[in-house]
Amino acid sequence: MSEERSGAATPRIRPVRQPKASPETLKRLKSHLGVLSTVALKHLDQSLPWYRGLRPEERAALGLVAQKGIASFVSWYERPTSPQWVLTDVFGAAPTELTRSISLQKALQLIRTIVEVVESQVPDLAPESEQVQLREAVLRYSREVAFAAADVYARAAESRGAWDSRLEALVVDAVLRGESPxxxxxxxxxxxxxxxxxxxxxxxxxxxxxxxxxxxxxxxxxxxxxxxxxxxxxxxxxxxxxxxxxxxxxxxxxxxxxxxxxxxxxxxxxxxxxxxxxxxxxxxxxxxxxxxxxxxxxxxxxEDLWPERVMNGDAAARAALVRHIYTPLLRAGNGLVETLSSYLALGHSLEGTARELFVHANTVRYRLKRVCDVAGWDPLIPREAFVLQTALVVGRLDGADSL
Structure with a gap:
């Protein structure tokens, strides 16, 4: 069934055709390019405080964008083309300077200011019969330039983000390799x-x-x-x-x-x-x-993986166990190493350790608490007792008990 018969016809979107400009208007536009550019730059300087605060080279780069935009509008008004054309013609050499000098918000302010200048000159550029057509063309063109500017900033941000990520990865790699301070x-x-x-x-x-x-x-x-x-x-x-x-x-x-x-x-x-x-x-x-x-x-x-790292051949973990656990316990004296060794060897039995050392069970408890205070690892917790036992082993193998 056809759309007409079903009563559910889908409206067709027809492309909007811009009326062709008269040769006289085009000639006048081309002859006023210099005037429009001069007035636009002067208006930018007067109406945008941030523009006056830019460095001379930055103002020159943005002024070039403004002049290109006006010149490209005349060409576009004579032969309208796609938005991609706007990108290459107006912003061809400008993205780096544009995105470094000003934000997207300021770029849009610049475009709006230039549009206002061109609109104010419409009575001098076209006869009354073509003024509405010219103003509409200015607005359509400014819209395309605004979208093009947003695209430029999006691409620049994407590129900058990719570069920042690469630089960040290089910094991390430099830290891992231990580069000079x-x-x-x-x-x-x-x-x-x-x-x-x-x-x-x-x-x-x-x-x-x-x-x-x-x-x-x-x-x-x-x-x-x-x-x-x-x-x-x-x-x-x-x-x-x-x-x-x-x-x-x-x-x-x-x-x-x-x-x-x-x-x-x-x-x-x-x-x-x-x-x-x-x-x-x-x-x-x-x-x-x-x-x-x-x-x-x-x-x-x-540090919780010191025992596994030692068994995996990590010399730094071996040295850390001796430096942070075995040596402090040895220097603390008071039978801490002997008590810890017996306690671990006798299956974590307080009574068995007390009988082995001929001391009271409370003395064993006190010494084990001292082990925890000195070494930072509690022998009453199975995992931490394993760390302490590994420290005893590597300390004895390294001859640290001679300190």
Whole structure:
């Protein structure tokens, strides 16, 4: 059944044809190009305070855009073309200067000001019979230029965002490689990094689809828990560098939701950019050994993975166990190492340890509490007792008991 018979005819959209300009009007427009450009630039200077505040080279670039816009309007009025033509003719060489000098809002103010100038000159440019037609053409052309300007800014923002992401990834890579502080300082300044303390590095698996939008979302989430945030993706690894962290553990738990499947490890706090490389190396070492602790929390501290890292051949974890646990216990004296060793060897039995050492059970309890105070790990908690036992092993193997 035809549309006419069914009574549900779909209206057809016919293209609007612009009436052809008369040769006299076109001739007058072309002869007034210089006047229109001069009046437009003068009006910009008078009506837009921010335009007067630009540097001379910036004003020259924007003035060129204005002159091109007026000249292109005359050509377009003679032979209307597609909006893409406006992009190449008006903004062909201008996007970089335009987007660096002014915001999109100011660019639209500039376009509106030029349109007002051209409209004010319509009585001098066309006979009365063509003035309405010319004004409508000016409005249509200004609309296309406005859309073209928005497209220019969108492309520039997309390009700038891609460049910022690449620069951000280079900074993260420089931190991982432990570049010199001077070189690193200049790199982080380029991405707006300000924090000098409270730096942490988180490492985990990147999600299957890690788009630019995902990176932006993760960066914004990171900035809710830290003063600075950098994101880097290296193959299937997602690296998050945070500075000026507040409420670390709670923030890490929320940020770990952005990582892919598998463990997420965060390194110890670094007090400077130079030490950030150590935090990153600890986090990567933790990722490599995390599969040995299937019940590890997510995220998990690289320090909680010291035993697994030692068994995986990590010399830094071995040294950390000796430095932070075994040596302090040895220097504290009062039989702490002997009591801890017996307690662990006898199956965590307080009474058995007391009989072995010929002391009261309360003495064993006191010494174990002292172990927790000195080393920071509680032997009454099975996982922490495993960390302490590993520290005893590597300390003895390294001959640290001779200190």
């Amino acid at each position: 001077d070189a690193l300082r200049s790199r982080v300044a380029a991405v707006g990094w300000k924090s000098q303390t409270g730096i942490h590095v988180m490492v985990g698996t990147a999600p299957e689809v890690a788009t630019a939008g995902f990176v932006g979302d993760l960066r914004r989430a990171g900035l809710r828990h830290a003063q600075d945030c950098l994101v880097g993706i290296q193959g299937d690894r997602l690296i998050l560098m945070l500075g000026g962290v507040e409420g670390a553990e709670a923030g890490f738990a929320r940020l770990s939701e952005y990582f892919g499947a598998g463990p997420v490890v965060y390194g110890p706090q670094a007090s400077s950019l130079k030490e950030a490389a150590d935090s990153a190396h600890a986090a990567f070492a933790g990722i490599a050994a995390a599969r040995a602790w299937p019940l590890a929390p997510r995220p998990v501290s690289s």
